[in-house]
Every structure is written in C-alpha cells, then in structure tokens.
Amino acid sequence: MLLIHCPYCDETLPESEFAYAGEAHINRPADPSALSDEEWRDYLFIRTNARGPHYERWRHIHGCGRFFNAVRDTVSDRFLMTYEAGEARPDLTVKEAAE
Amino acid sequence: MTHFSAMSLLRNALTGHKNWREQWPDSQPKAEYDVVIVGAGGHGLGAAYYLAKEHGITNVAVIDKGWLGGGNTGRNTTIIRSNYLYDESARLYDHALDLWENLSQELNYNVMYSKRGVMMLAHNVHDVQSFQRHVHSNRLNGVDNRWLTKEEAKAFCPPLNISPDARYPVMGAALQMRAGTARHDAVAWGYARAAAARGVDIIQNCPVIAIRRGPDGSVQGVDTAKGFIKAKKVAVSAAGNTSVVMDSAGVRMPLESFPLQALVSEPVKPIFPCVVMSNTVHAYISQSDKGELVIGSGTDQYTSYSQRGGLPLIEHTVAAICEVFPIFNRMRMLRKWGGIVDVTPDRSAILGKTPVEGLYVNCGWGTGGFKATPGAAHTLAWTVAKDEPHPINAPFTLERFTTGRLIDEAAAAAVAH
Amino acid sequence: MSRYRIPGMGRVDPAATVSFTFDGRTYQGLRGDTVASALLANGVHLMGRSFKYHRPRGVVTAGSEEPNALIGTSRGKGRFEPNTRATVQELRAGLTTESQNKWPRLSFDIGAVNDRAYMLFSAGFYYKTFMWPRSFWDKVYEPFIRAAAGLGKSPTEVDPDSYAHRNLHTDVLVVGGGPAGISAALTAAKSGARVVLVDENPEMGGSLLSDPSVRIDGRGSWAWLAEQLSQLRAVGVRLMTRTTAIGYYHQNFVGLVERVTDHLDQPPHGAPRERMWHVRAEQVVLAQGALEKPLVFDGNDRPGVMLAGAAQTYLNRYGVKVGDNAAVVTSHDSAYYAAFDLVDAGARVAAIADTRDSVRPDLLDAARKRGIQVLTGHTATATEGRLRVKSVRVNPVRNGQVGAGRKIACDVLLISGGWTPSLHLFSHTKGSLTWDADSRTFLPNHKTEACQIAGAGRGLWGYGPVLEDGVKAGMAAAQALGRSAEGSDARVEGDRPGTGSSQKELPTDRSPGKAKAFVDYQNDVTAKDIRLAVREGMRSIEHVKRYTTNGMATDQGKMSNINGLMIAADALGKEPPQVGLTTFRPPYTPTSFGAFAGYHKGATFEITRKTPIDPWAEARGAVFEPVSLWRRAWYFPQAGEDMHAAVARECRMTRASVGMFDASTLGKIEVAGPDAVEFMNRMYTNPWTKLAPGRCRYGLLLGEDGFIRDDGVIGRMSQDLFHVTTTTGGAARVMNMMEDYLQTEWPDLDVWLTSTTEQWATVALNGPNARKVLEKLVEGQDLSDEAFPHMSVAECTVAGLPARLFRISFTGELGFEVNVPARHGLQLWKAIHDAGQQYDICPYGTETMHVLRAEKGYIIVGQDTDGTVTPQDAGLDWAIGKAKKDFVGKRSLSRPDIVAPNRKQLVGLLTEDGTKLEEGAQIVLDPNQSLPMTMAGHVTSSYDSVALGRPIAMAVVTGGHGMMGKTVHIPMPNGTIRATVTSTNFYDPTGERLKA
Amino acid sequence: MTTQRHEFDPTPFLVEELPWAPRFSLRVRPEHRAALAGALSLELPSKVGQRSTAAGTEVLCLGPDEWTILAQDADALTTASSAAYAQIPHSLVEISDREITLRISGAQALTALTTGCPRDVEAMPVGTGARTLFDTATIVLWRDDRQSFRIDVWRSFLPHVHAILDQVLVELKSGL
C-alpha cells in the first residue's frame, strides 16, 4: 500500500483513498478531427510505460476528489513528488540538483 | 541430449545420478546470429525451438537479463484454456491447446499438462448471458466448453459453495474439460533443453540494452551487457519489459505494465479437483501436483516494474476465495509473489511484425499468456522465418490500434446494466 | 510430573496441568507448553513424516521455523487446521492433535517404501518420466503423483470463527521482542515517540527466554526482563505478543497477524481468532534475531536429532530435558552452551564433535569440567535409529581426509551449523544484502525504507553487543523522527560470546552419492539433489530451488536456504555471494486465510446496496438479482408463480393498465453552472443547446475510443442545471469520467458535478393508466399531454412530497418517473401503490422492465452493447449531434474499421417457428458450414413477449441494418433455428401509446 | 503467563443514528470563495479538513472548491444562493438525503474507527473533518471530541458500515 501526498489536501495518506488515473501530460487534442488516424491512436493508446520516473495522474477519490499529478519511480514504487493538475511537467534534474 | 525416460532414470539411479548431462549449456554470445530472441520465457524459448525444428533456423540466440524462465513463465498460476469468445482468440488459444496435448512427448520433458477442466463461475444474470455467449460461440468454433447448472458445478468441484444466500450466489458455470494446468518451470526448461539440443544458444544474465537499427531503419542487432550481437532479425518476447526494449528500437507501444500477484497455500492432500475462475468475485484457484492451492490475484492499480504488489489486494483475493470456498478459511498462505504483466488497450496480445524491418514482437499477454505459450511461440517462429503473418497470428497486429479493429474479450464481457 | 520435565526450570506453570491428545492418546503438559515441548516432556520425539520419503521425523527447532513437527489441530466442528507447527501451538485444554502424511500410523507408514526407492526420486525426476504411454499420464501417473503430495488434510467444514482487522499508525514499530528489540523500543519510547513492539511468541524476551544464564545490570536476566517489560508498559509502549510481522511493504507499511484465541481454553464470546494489523510506521526497527542452521550429513533427520539451540530452549524455557544422553555435532560455539546447560540440568553429554580444528580454550575448559569429551576437527558421517536416534558416527578430518569413524551412542543428537541473521522482512523491502566473509553470512546492506536493523539480525552475538545495538537502533529511530534520545548501556555479566562457521555438507568417508544428508527436511531435499541440479545445468540458485524444491516447504527455507546455497556454490565452484540467495517473500510464517479476509466474509464479504423501497419488496416476497453492488427486485412472484408466470403477469398488467417500478438505483448527477450546457455538449454525443428547460432527452455517452459507455435520460431543470441519469452499474464510472474531463481537460468551464444518486428515490409508473394514478397525487403540475408532453420534466409535489417529475418511458407506454428525497421513497411508493389499487397497479421488477423495453427495442448498455459497439452499430446515429464539432469519442467514429462495412449491427429477430432464442446464441448466415463456422453475430436479448404473443429477440448481426426481412440461422445443439431480421421496435412502432 | 484472564467491556462505544438535517454540497472556484461566503453569510474555511460553525450552521471544507454545509436555515441558504448566483457562479446542491449520519462515541470509539479507516484517525485534530473510507465505503468523518465522532455514510452503504461496526462491537466487548 503506497503512501501518497495529496497536493490539495497537503496531507500524506494511504493509497486506498486514491485511484490511479494513468499517464500524465497527455492532453486531449484541441481539435481531434484534425488528427490523422496515427496521431489519434497515439493519443488514445500509446503510453510511455516508463521504467523509472513516471509522470502519472492520481485522484484523491475518497478524499478531496481532485485529480493531480505525480512522479513515481516504477522500479521502487516510490513517489518522487506530486503536484496539482495543470502544472507543467516538472524538470526532475532541477529537483535533484536542489536536493 | 540424454533421452529422458523411466529407463534412463532407472539406469542413472543405479549409477548414483552421476551421469546426467546439462539440460542446456551455459552459452556465451557469438558475434552474430540469424535470429536473436530477447527474453527467455516460455514464449521466447518456444519460438527458438520451433525456429530450429520447423524452419531449420538454428543459428539462434535467446537472451535473457536473468535466469531463463524467471519472468512470468516462472510466476504464473498456470491456467490453460481456450474457450475464448472471438474467433481470432479461440483459434490462437485452441492451437496452443493442441500443442499442449503432446508437448511432454514432443519435448521429451514432462510438463505435466493436467487436463483437470477449467470451470468459470457465473454469479449474476449478466455473467450467465456472457458465458452462454461463450459456450455457443465456442461450440460453433469447435472449441469445447459447456454450461453447468450450479448443482453440476458443485458435483464437479465439491468444495464449491452454492448456497443461494451467498453474497455472490453461483448461478451456473461454463466448463472446458480440455483445459487445465501445466508445470510452469518445466515448460521453460523443456523448451530450453529441446532448443539447445538443436543448436540454439541460450544466454542468461545478459540484459539487452538496446536494439540497434541501421541507416535504412532495419534491424542490425542488439546491444547487450555482453556487447553487441549482430542479427538481421530480432524478436522481442520480453513480457512486462516490452515497452522498454521496444522503445530502444524507436517503437512506442500501446502497453502498460502492472504488478500481478499470486499466492500458494501450505500443501494439503488432494481436495480440489479442477481449476475454478470467478471473474466477478475475482478468484482463481487450482491445486498443484505438490498439493498447494495456487491462487491468482489481481493487478495493482498503478504501473510498476517492481515484481511486488500490495497487501490489500491479496486480502481481497483471499476473502474472495473463502467466499466461494468457505472450507478454506483455516488454510494458511505459504507464499505470495508478484510478476509484471504488460497490458494492451484491448487486453489481447500483439504478435508478429512491427513497422521496423527485421523486428518482431510478442507481447501484451497481460494476465493470461501462459496458456498461449506453445501457440504463440509456434506462430511467431513462422512469422520470423517467413517474414509474414501466420494465419493464426495475423489478426494480432499493432495496426489494429490505428484502425480500431480491436479484439476486446474483456469489453465483450463488460459488466454494466 | 512427566518423565523429562525438570522441576524448577522453565517458565511453564508446574501447578497448571493441561491435557491434550496426540494421535488419539492423551498426554499431560503444563500451562505455557507448546505441543512440542509437552510431547518431549513425555519422551515423544516422533511427530511427523516427511513429504516425499515419508521418513520418521521429530522436532528440529523450538520455534516458528519448524519444518518437521507439523500436526493437525482441532477444537470441535469446523475448527480443524492442518500443518500446524507443534513448536508454536500452545497447549490449551481439550486440544486435539494428530500427525500427518502417514498411513496407517505414524510409527508404521506404508509410504515409507519411497525411502527405499529414494534413488529413483532424485531432484526433478518427474520431469524425466511418466510420459509413456501418453494416456497413462491423465489416468495413472498424475493421480498417483497427486495422491502422494500434500502434507496434512484440508479442512472440510465451514470455519465458525471470526477474524478482525485493525489499522495502526505509529512512530516506531519494533519487530522482535528479544534483547535488541526491547532495548530499541525502550530507548525510542523514552524519547517520547509512540512505539509498538511485536513478537510472535507468547511472551517477550526472545533468546533471553532460551538462554537466561547471564546477569544484566546486576540482576538475573529474567528479573531484568520483567523489569524492562514493566518499564516499557510504563512509557506507553504497545506490547503485542503472539503477533507476527508477516510482510514489510512500501513506505513502512507492515502487516501483522495477532493470534488472539488459539491458546485459550475457552475463548470469550465474540473474540476473533486472529487479527490482521495494518501498521504504518515512521520508523521500523527490525530485531528479528537469528536462526540456527542444521548441519548436513547422512542421517541428520532422525527423530531425536535437533538443533542445539532448540534443546536449550526446551530446557530453559519449558523445563524439558530432550534426552538423557546427548551427543553434539557443531560448527559454532553456541552448541557448547546448550551442552553445558543440559549437563548442569542433570543430563549426560557423551561428546561434542566440532567440525572446526580449533576451539576457544575457555569452552574446552568448561566442557572438560563438565566431563564432556570434545572432538575437534571432526565430521559426522551417519546416525542410527529408526524412530529415534541411537547413535552418531563421527570421524576425524585431517587435511581434507576423513579418518576412521566411531560410533557414539546417544538418545538425542544436538546439531548446530551456525546462525543466519533473520533478514526476511528486510528482504521484502528489496533491501540489498552483503556477504560477510568472516561470519560467512549475509548481512543487511542498502536500505530502501526508513528502518534500522539491530541485534543478532545483523550478525551480532552476545547479549552485551546486542543490547547496545538495540539502544543505538532506538536512538537512530528517535533521531530520524527529530527527537533527542538517550541510551543507557546495560552491564552484562557472564555473557556467552560465540563464533562459528557455515558449512556445506559435511565430509564423509562413504559414497556421498548414497548419503541421505538432508538440506530441506520437509521437502526431502538432500545435498546430492542440489549437486545433481547443478550438474544438470541449473546454475542459478533460483533454478536450483525450483528444480529441487529446496526452500519451498512451509518453513520457506528458514532451515535450508543457506545450507543449500553453500552446497550449490561449492558445486558451481563459486563463492556464495556470486550465487546469491533466493527471494524472501511474505508471509514470514504461514498465515490463515481468515486473517487476510478479516470482516469480509458472509454478508459483509462485500457491500450490498439496497434502495429505500427494498424493504417493501422484501416483505412482498420479491426475488432479487445483484446488479453491480446493488440488489434489485427481479420479479414479484405471487403464490404458485414461477419466474416466467410472474414476469408474464407483470408485463400484461403494465401494458393493460399500470405498473410501478423502483428505479432508485439509476445513477444521478447534478450538473450545475453557467457552462453546464457546454459541458454536456462536450461529454455526450447529443446536442443540448436547444433543449429547453423543462424538457429532457436521451443521452448517449461514448468512451474516447468511440464505443458506447453509458446512456440515460437527462432533464434540463433550468438554463444552468441538468439532472443527468446513468445506468445503475455505470454511475460511479460516469461520474469519475466527467470529473476527469472537467478537472483536467476543461478546468476553464464553470460547472460542477454532484452525485445525487442517493439523494433521490425514484419510482417509475408505466401504462395507459399511469396518468390517472399520478393525477391523484400531483400538485403544481398539469399532467395533460399538452401541458406536460412526453420528455418533459418539472418540479412539483407528489403525494405531498417535493418531487422532480419526469415524463419519460422505458416501456413504450405512457410513463412517468417520480424522484423524491430518498427518505420519503418508501412513503411515495406506498402512496402510489395505494392510489393505483383502483387500476390494479402492478409492482414489477427488473426482468419485466427488460422485457418491456426490449419490445420497444430500447437497448441495455452492457447487454445489447458490449464495449465494442458504436452508436451506428446500435442504430443510435440519431443521438449524435451532427453539427457538433467535437464530443468525447467523436474522432474515433471515423477510424477505418469503425466506418468499414459489415460491422455487427443491432437488429430484431423473430424466429420462424416461434421458439425463444437463447441469449448469447450465435448467428450464422450459412447453416450448412462445417466447424469452425463463420459467425455473423449473436443474440443479445431474448424474451417471451406477452404483448406480441410470441418470443422476440435483439441481436447484433454483420451488416444487419441492411438485412431487414432476410433469414438468418441459429445453430443450436439440437437443431438449427431460422429467424427473420426485423426492426428492434416490435411493439407500437409508431409510438402512439407513448403520446397518450 | 499462568492464568488466562480477559476483561470484558460492556460498552466499548456507542453508535447512534442522528436525525435528518438539511445538508448541502457547495462548490465554487477558490477565487470566489470569500465573496460567496459573504453572500451566503457563511464562513468557508479555505483548507481541506477545516470546519466552521456560525449560528448553528456547520461547514466542512472537503476539497479546494467543495464544502459540506449543515444548514440551520435551509431556505435562507438557498435563497441567498440564488441571489448570488449571477454574480458569483457556484453550485449548491441539496444532499440531505444522500447521507445518513452516525455518531460514534465512547472510550473505544477511536479503536472502532481504526478497524475501517486507513488514515491516522488518532492524529486528526478535534474540530476537523475529512472525506475518507470506512472499510470500502466512502464516508465523511467529523471529529467532534477526543472520543466522539460523526460519520456521514451514503444511505445504501450504511447497512454495511453498521454490520461491520456491530461485529467490531462484539469483538471489543470480548475484551480481546
């Protein structure tokens, strides 16, 4: 059972209050009809499935209800950070340097 | 290769088992192969075996980052069945079943394929409709699968609780008699031994770091921890790690890797005669030939490469088992473990050619690819040898995610009212 | 007093006799005994049979790592469990136990013939044989192999006990209540931290209970222990005994299982048998101690051969002398102390054979003083004794040469191959290990979690160093929590330092190929099996494990892993760290299923949701069906009616007059805000802009892949407010999907979603007399067709209750749906029921609802569609807002395969001969094909229609929309049925009744 | 370890179902929170978990833009809401019937909650609240006192929560 920091509640809480919501920063195209079948497939189905730091979404579904983003290492399952939905993809190298 | 038989066993017993030979040698990579297969699971080893046996291509290396069979082949609940709904799937899995039937003899390795029957429980009207649909479709596809009343189900599997008061009462079941289990490790070892006997190199503890492509885009070989290995054809059969390997060839995949857990109980005398699956309650169970109850759990919600998994999920699984089989409440869990399964959007495999010349892929089996091992390996070998789809694997392309021609068994069983 | 009990020793209560049975014989033990200690006190060593060879076995250990002494235990009906370790099960009055894996009896077991043929049963033998003739596998070989497998027998009755769960958050969790754990807990607690200390034993103390010889802080060690425990209590440490840490998960989440009642004579009413604790700790201290290893030599498994530490435990903790005349074979100093304690308690120790050439002089002295002969540089090469060891053969080893052996008579043989730090939990976290070349053991290395490892668990030896280490770990934990901690060092007198060496199998002068030198006792894995595996190419330790099953028994390698590794490494010509260990996995010891399930059993296995009207249905004898988490009234049988008759009546009465239906389970979402209509436009396929307030519309929701996900009627309550309904099973999913788009794709929209599924109770009224019934109850709304036409919605009063009233129909009849606040749902239902009496109003269930809607061709998402059906496939193109530029799923509808001809399309089917089709039956165009047939679709819904006087069906058929009037075939096991393709709108196709 | 004693506890905790009371879900963008609070004469705490009480109306902040309101005067609230809507778009939805509230109090109330709540209830300050879980049911948990809690449970989930609490009660009464 993971331990997750909700950036909205500013609390670190057990995984059972949260729902995983897939890879983050895959924005819905503004005009889907302008996309080729391949581009639309990429949006629908192609996933990074990163081994290591993974940008992903969670929802604090049994809590504040907010969707938010996280970077989690998929090898250790450890969260590197969480941040609010809509925030830009953080640059991990900067974060590491700061630590 | 020493032929295995009761006689050879007896002969060796009399000489203190000193004369058994290696089942496969500890190969070191050569500079070049005709075909390199990434991943020494059942699928990869099987493909190598069929390449050698049926296509005469023996200059083949199977490369694994760890010990052979240490991926999902070595950690699955070994359920084998072919009563799938769609023609494409039924054909593929039934082809595998045909091969399972004689696999021990073919490989001269007892893989203990046990046709104990797989029974799938229906707990609500929707399940009944869905399973009936399977039964009918299977019948017309020539795949064995029949409907049991709940009393028949109980007679077939006495530990089953069919009380109408259960939270999820059993309303009937679909039974495939030809289905069952096999000894997971023996499948990997049997293929490894038989492939090695035909000249295939099995290279362990050698992670493939990248697939190298030439200026024209075609495959040139693989970079590994033991150096570059040249090959015009590379087949990736890396299960949970497929995305990472394919990414190195510049091919992005419609895959996500999740931790999937399983567990065994302490061993007991025979009590459970078949395999039972309940999708609604999320319980999968059989008894192994060593006596443990082998129980499958679900995937954790998040992607992971950690081969671990959480406790709550296991608690749910065990509760589900005890709901359906209340006599097991005082049994004890001996061990639980995790594997990494790669899941496609339609939960069917991707099997065959890729947009890259010389690159083939066999992945996306999710929680259910052990049963397909001989079938997938057999048809992949064909595709690699001939550079064209086998009629059976032809529908399982990558293109289907572009065109929308998905093979979605899970969606077909979708629960909604 | 039993023959082998020593008065005045042990922590058992000499005044409290407890009787129990073993294999039908009654024995006396004392309160505080385990089954094993009590049997040993009675001179019983033979307690079980091994897995493969059925060799007679006695206890090897005194703890949870026991591989041999597994018994069946029971306390009355439904309370039997197999494979219980006799070394752990505490005595309780009336305990019944039995031995396992033997026939006809423990002392004479037919299965032991396997032992004679043991050369045949070498590692992996079954992979090499049983293949011919092919058919024999299913019928002969496999059943034979299976019958031989397994240890105890499974329970066969339902367990009447209950099991509990608890969550616990703490600053520090200390696992292991030995000296290291105790001092860590006390140190951390004194810093003000919340501390939990757990130990799997019935009391804290760890090795102090087994070896109390030292004095600590000037007191006897047990007096010191008692004082420590009261201090721990005083500073508020939660002490949990009989509690095993079973698994160490992510971010210091540890699963504990507490055995609550198995030791009690009379468990109090309501007490759970076991309790699973989910602990989240800021800091974890692992003080699990170390496990002693056996030595591997021919005959090291006879009853009476046990670990030296175990013998010491039986003596000091239980006051039981395991024999009168012991011999010792060891490679570690600790066995000397065991021997000394035995001699001091009045037993004889014939000799200590030490594999090492040199031994600490003080040990030799102490042995000599006690009259014990010490043979250094010796190996053990054989034992004798069938059901109890009689002698051991020891031989000198000089320069690798094994000299002549001599027999030493004994009635117990104590062995010690050194100690392995218990790093199981640490390994669960994927913490890495490092090989310590001096002690030849693995020690913890890189940590992945916030934990400290202390005591024997990290290779320390002797109470002084271990106590000090515990203090350090406690301080480290406290400091990591930002607290300042002080440690006080304990003064230990008479400490027993110790070292030793790890061994492969002991050298022998006989043919090693013939030796039955056991590595894994329970699974009967011998040293030669491991060497055979390596010879056959199993170079990875994981292959060795799987090929030989070494370490796969119920002790999970606690006895066998390191010995197996030593032998495998030797066979491979490598150093042990190059070979490595297999993976430790949870649970630490085998754990009851019941403890995992906890409260989730029977009625509380999973939530059952019920509507406010459910009690009425239940009182009326309704039959229910589960739909997602809900239970819904399926039909309301009257006396003598079966389902078919009840549904036929409900259908008839509804169409003839009026029926009522509990629709409360439908999902409801309040979509509110200035951008509500824009949001609806983006989510649903339909256009919403022009829908006037007070009107409603059927809404269709797709996934982004273009396939139908959900549907429902949606009312526009006002300009900025929509009352959305969803399917029963889809409610939560739809809500989540909407929130997802709203929060992450369109956060700019001013709109909010509130689930109101349970705010409203919903009653549907259908039938030509629906208006007449309702009119009597409605205030504030004219129900005439002009004022309130089909697809209207209004707020008004119904039966005196504030209501949202919809005029909609899922039956094709004049229909209304009344929503009132849920607490009034039952009142509304009764009011309508009363008002409808005059029209013979008929309550109906989900089955009738399904029939009536099918007669109109209305789909059920999930039944007539699965996750592969598009709006066009379902004939719902009309629900797509053609002018809309975008909505969820729109882009996918133009993918090549979605626009391809010959997709499966939803149609009606009427059988030519009037038989009712089976749902799920497959459709073919050419009935004369051979198998496998090309299928063209399947029947999605099929019912006997009372209104039409014939069965009707819906089906998806390839190119079905273009096949109206054509014949298709449904091949069934007993003949093929012909059916005509029709529209799905079977009943009242022009919709007259709807508009009534 | 010689004697086998256990202490029985006749009343470990008490579960009461509280009477119906008007309850609303209020949603508004954070930037409009203060303005809306003024318009509705409410104190809307800005931090998730915080509560306010004024004139008998209780407010609990459940999310950055979500509050549960136990209204003293429901009509006044809805009227004020309608009046403010045009200026300050928001959503006020009545949910009085969606949840039923239980009060759980007594010496072992906290223990009872820890059987089903995964979060650290003990650490939750008195006077705060949170949406969380009890067993598999979503609940809103209010801590009113050290040993007194309220939980709001969706109506159809209540029997399950009750059934588990009943088992826990029996368990705690046994003293083990």
Ligand SMILES: Cc1cc2nc3c(=O)[nH]c(=O)nc-3n(C[C@H](O)[C@H](O)[C@H](O)COP(=O)(O)OP(=O)(O)OC[C@H]3O[C@@H](n4cnc5c(N)ncnc54)[C@H](O)[C@@H]3O)c2cc1C
């Ligand atoms: C717990 C569990 C239960 C399951 N239950 C069932 C079941 O009951 N029935 C069923 O049919 N299926 C089941 N499955 C699924 C099944 O196990 C798999 O689909 C199947 O075994 C996959 O076989 P494989 O040979 O493709 O993969 P694997 O056996 O996983 O082999 C892939 C190999 O690739 C190697 N590899 C990966 N990356 C690299 C690299 N970069 N370089 C070199 N080598 C690499 C890995 O080390 C691994 O050995 C289950 C899976 C799990 C985890």
Ligand SMILES: NC(=O)c1ccc[n+]([C@@H]2O[C@H](COP(=O)([O-])OP(=O)(O)OC[C@H]3O[C@@H](n4cnc5c(N)ncnc54)[C@H](O)[C@@H]3O)[C@@H](O)[C@H]2O)c1
């Ligand atoms: N017989 C002997 O002479 C002997 C043997 C071993 C150790 N010692 C001495 O004992 C000391 C070791 O002290 P220590 O405190 O490190 O270890 P310990 O062995 O005294 O205590 C460890 C405790 O942890 C418990 N435990 C282990 N895993 C557990 C789990 N998963 N859940 C719950 N409980 C668990 C064990 O049952 C044991 O009670 C050393 O000083 C050593 O010299 C003496």
Ligand SMILES: Cc1cc2nc3c(=O)[nH]c(=O)nc-3n(C[C@H](O)[C@H](O)[C@H](O)COP(=O)(O)O)c2cc1C
């Ligand atoms: C079908 C099956 C049966 C198993 N039976 C046992 C068993 O009896 N004892 C045991 O210790 N492990 C058993 N295992 C689990 C393995 O020990 C191991 O956990 C699993 O292969 C995963 O590897 P890992 O735990 O080393 O990562 C079994 C695994 C499978 C797939």
Ligand SMILES: [Zn+2]
């Ligand atoms: Zn939150």
